[in-house]
Amino acid sequence: MTVRREQLLHAAADLLTRKPTSAMDDVARAAGVSRATLHRHFSGRSALVRSLEELGLQQLTEALDAARPEEGSADEALRRLVEETRPLAGFLAFLVTENQLFEPDAMHDGWRRLDTRIEALFRRGQEEGVFRLDLTTAWLAEALYALVSASAWAAQDGKVAARDAGRMTVELLLGGVRRADRP
Amino acid sequence: MTVRREQLLHAAADLLTRKPTSAMDDVARAAGVSRATLHRHFSGRSALVRSLEELGLQQLTEALDAARPEEGSADEALRRLVEETRPLAGFLAFLVTENQLFEPDAMHDGWRRLDTRIEALFRRGQEEGVFRLDLTTAWLAEALYALVSASAWAAQDGKVAARDAGRMTVELLLGGVRRADRP
């Protein structure tokens, strides 16, 4: 019974999303394999995490593709982006935290590419006069990551209903907390 | 030369804010004491982290007091809150991450009290018709933590100028990314 590498990756992502401090032993058990088999596919924890980063980047890139950030109004494009990113929110939170804890300098090129595309969406919104000009696109991209991650944690803690998390995220991001209809 | 406990705490906070994975050895060296001395004041790493949590909660509570959340418009109160919280942003990010990684269930009462007061500010804004009603106060509090933390990281990574971080945070939180002057 050949265990596929991708199966292991997804199981690891699931577990580490819920419990980021899990040991390799726990990861193996969660994937339904022995530690030896896990180690045959990933030479160590760092290798596993790096592969998870690849997986996350790939999934995020697909989500970004699916959101078609160049189409329609920037408003709607951002809505679609959050919507597509939502299923990955917990996993994204894990990756962001992991990235924050280690390698403060070396950043994977994939993140840079992703940032570039996301910032392009915000810049388009600014150039089309839909988005504010006094917030840098770099900050907006960071804020997007932060809010999506926070929504995943809030949902996991029961502070926000899971089905509201996406709306809460995108509404805050788009319109802020101030009522638009009152000056 | 009696080393004061508070000195150690502040040194530990400084270091762990920059490098959350630092070992007790590093903390001791950063504080200018030996590991033995550090251990005489804090019986272990968990004790140190718990004390740091206390310190952080105390500082945040002071920041909240200084912001006078009941005074003036909710807008301005939120501005003051972010302003007062800004110096603690990095430390707050550390505490939030630490809390997220461990003890998924047991939450310190201090956080609950803090949450309550912050949510009260948002609720006041809602009742006064200044803030939107379709975002729960629990979510807004989470978003506040997330954005303040994100601003600290972004500043540390050089993605946002340090002197802009506060404004970026509060502007996004208050007004979102959409231009208010265009429908």
Added chain:
DNA sequence: CGCGTGTGAAACACTCATGTCTCACACGCG
């Protein structure tokens, strides 16, 4: 059937952070 591949279980050594202890030294103070 016999073979090779992939796996599980277990044992093992290694690393690292941690917790603990000892001892010598410096300093303040009576």
Added chain:
DNA sequence: CGCGTGTGAGACATGAGTGTTTCACACGCG
């Protein structure tokens, strides 16, 4: 001066997580 307190340096034991290896077994396939 002599004493006590607090400290630094270092040695040591411990435990957890990890990396590695061995061996037996189950399965698919020729």
